[in-house]
Amino acid sequence: MILMKFGGSSVKDAEAVDRVSEIIAGRRDEAPIVVVSAMGGTTDDLEEILETLGRGEVKEARSIAGDLGERHREIASKILPEGPLRSEALGVLEEHEETLDRYIEGISCLGEVSPRSRDAVLSLGELISSALMTRFLRSRSVEAAWVDPRGAVVTDGEHTIASPRLEETRRACREAFAPILSEGIVPVTGGFVGASDENATTTLGRGGSDLSASLIAAAVGADRIEFWKDVDGILTADPRIVPGARPVSSLTFRETAEIAFLGARVLHPSSIQPAVRERIPVRVLNSYRPDAPGTEIRATGPSCGKIAGPRGAVAAIAYKRGQILLNVHSNRMLGASGFLKTVFEVFDRLRIPVDHIATSEVNVTVTMAPSRSLDRLREDLGTIARVEVIDNAGIVSVVGENLARTPGVASRVFAALDTLNVTLITYGGSGVNLSLALADPDVPRAVSRLHEELIGPADALETEVEG
Numbered sequence: 285m286i287l288m289k290f291g292g293s294s295v296k297d298a299e300a301v302d303r304v305s306e307i308i309a310g311r312r313d314e315a316p317i318v319v320v321s322a323m324g325g326t327t328d329d330l331e332e333i334l335e336t337l338g339r340g341e342v343k344e345a346r347s348i349a350g351d352l353g354e355r356h357r358e359i360a361s362k363i364l365p366e367g368p369l370r371s372e373a374l375g376v377l378e379e380h381e382e383t384l385d386r387y388i389e390g391i392s393c394l395g396e397v398s399p400r401s402r403d404a405v406l407s408l409g410e411l412i413s414s415a416l417m418t419r420f421l422r423s424r425s426v427e428a429a430w431v432d433p434r435g436a437v438v439t440d441g442e443h444t445i446a447s448p449r450l451e452e453t454r455r456a457c458r459e460a461f462a463p464i465l466s467e468g469i470v471p472v473t474g475g476f477v478g479a480s481d482e483n484a485t486t487t488l489g490r491g492g493s494d495l496s497a498s499l500i501a502a503a504v505g506a507d508r509i510e511f512w513k514d515v516d517g518i519l520t521a522d523p524r525i526v527p528g529a530r531p532v533s534s535l536t537f538r539e540t541a542e543i544a545f546l547g548a549r550v551l552h553p554s555s556i557q558p559a560v561r562e563r564i565p566v567r568v569l570n571s572y573r574p575d576a577p578g579t580e581i582r583a584t585g586p587s588c589g590k591i592a593g594p595r596g597a598v599a600a601i602a603y604k605r606g607q608i609l610l611n612v613h614s615n616r617m618l619g620a621s622g623f624l625k626t627v628f629e630v631f632d633r634l635r636i637p638v639d640h641i642a643t644s645e646v647n648v649t650v651t652m653a654p655s656r657s658l659d660r661l662r663e664d665l666g667t668i669a670r671v672e673v674i675d676n677a678g679i680v681s682v683v684g685e686n687l688a689r690t691p692g693v694a695s696r697v698f699a700a701l702d703t704l705n706v707t708l709i710t711y712g713g714s715g716v717n718l719s720l721a722l723a724d725p726d727v728p729r730a731v732s733r734l735h736e737e738l739i740g741p742a743d744a745l746e747t748e749v750e751g
Contacts, residue, residue: 285505286316287497287508288311288319288510289319290304294514294572297324297359300572301417302420305363305421305424308470309421309426312426315465315468316470318421319474319497320417320473321409322474327406327409330352330409332348333345340392356416360373360377360416363423369423376412376415380408383408387404407434407487410476410477411433414473427468429464430472431471433475433496434477434483434485436453436457436478437479438479439479443487444489453478457499461500465504474493474496475496477492477496495554495555498557501562502561509559511569514571517568518600521732522731525728531577532600535581539683540566542602542683542717544556567581598693599685601681601731601734601739603681603730603731604678605727607652607678607679608651609649609708610673612648612669612672613670613671623669627668630661630664631661636655640710642708676724679719680719682734682738696737700730700733700734701733704729707723
């Protein structure tokens with residue numbers, strides 16, 4: 285049994301949806317469960333509807349909703365021939381359009397967009413795409429059944445960023461999917477969406493569709509998860525910076541988590557955690573090039589793309605831009621206790637996450653994303669320390685399972701960056717990433733130089749992988 289998750293870019297138009305339907309049809313003998321995101325651009329349109337309603341522009345909201353409905357109808361009409369399945373699909377679309385119209389009317393009457401109403405509106409993208417995909421598969425003679433994600437993923441009541449309740453979700457998924465699978469039917473559901481204990485529709489926040497896939501796979505005991513994207517897997521670097529970046533054929537869970545956390549956009553950091561816990565192998569594949577091998581992710585095993593030679597310690601170069609570097613210098617006497625405890629209590633109270641930390645007895649340096657609470661943070665920390673804020677910082681990270689066991693990596697990192705000013709260095713306790721802070725404009729040069737030094741130019745990389 286496998287779980288196949290298709291992202292929004294993989295189902296963005298009629299041609300893409302038709303390609304995905306063919307991919308699924310070719311996997312029927314592996315008992316697939318299918319999870320789909322909203323069709324490309326749909327969530328953006330729903331967000332825009334909510335923004336226009338927030339400004340009181342009801343007519344504009346209805347216009348956007350009309351265009352969205354027309355786009356879905358066009359896709360359904362292109363793929364489904366005249367007949368019962370097309371009529372059924374168009375009927376489903378009409379029902380969801382009426383639901384969206386009721387939401388627009390209700391929000392306009394209330395004069396505000398509440399978190400609960402936001403979830404109700406945003407959930408429609410996945411509900412529509414999964415319902416349509418069920419009909420598309422049937423048109424290819426694949427027996428498929430729609431599963432309402434609100435009956436499978438149980439969450440808390442924290443709207444827009446709901447957290448799954450794992451045991452309840454496990455029970456609900458087994459009840460929802462097992463009977464369908466036992467009859468040899470392909471279950472199709474939407475990601476991103478769940479329901480609270482009170483049966484209110486919730487959404488799982490950023491990366492929620494991939495998280496849904498992992499949750500369902502873990503709950504039903506899937507043998508493998510396939511995340512189908514619009515790229516050939518997880519790359520050695522961002523191809524916009526390093527045109528010669530290549531897919532990494534094999535990664536460990538730890539490497540993947542670090543690469544995702546450190547800025548790669550293929551997978552959200554939280555999306556594979558259920559798979560990690562259950563040790564379910566994961567593949568990242570390209571729906572536009574289904575024959576490409578993609579990237580395999582396992583708990584342990586060969587890492588770094590099986591690249592031979594001295595470059596084998598490094599799997600990828602990741603980065604984050606537009607970060608903040610915060611230096612906190614203690615006002616207390618050397619040896620005074622409680623400084624670190626007080627500093628991190630302030631971060632905790634203001635709910636500000638930090639990415640990288642370097643500490644000494646009288647100084648703490650952290651990197652963090654921009655926050656609306658930054659002024660409050662500086663004010664609260666100012667009672668115990670001198671606070672220095674450096675805006676527009678960048679973080680570049682070298683990721684590899686074998687970093688700690690490979691002599692000479694650090695010297696090569698600093699040799700590659702010898703003309704750039706590094707302001708912070710952290711070496712993660714996991715031993716999987718070496719991260720450096722520097723000025724944001726220097727990030728592209730740093731990534732390019734590190735890739736050249738540690739992984740190699742495109743031609744060399746291809747030769748080593750083939751060898």
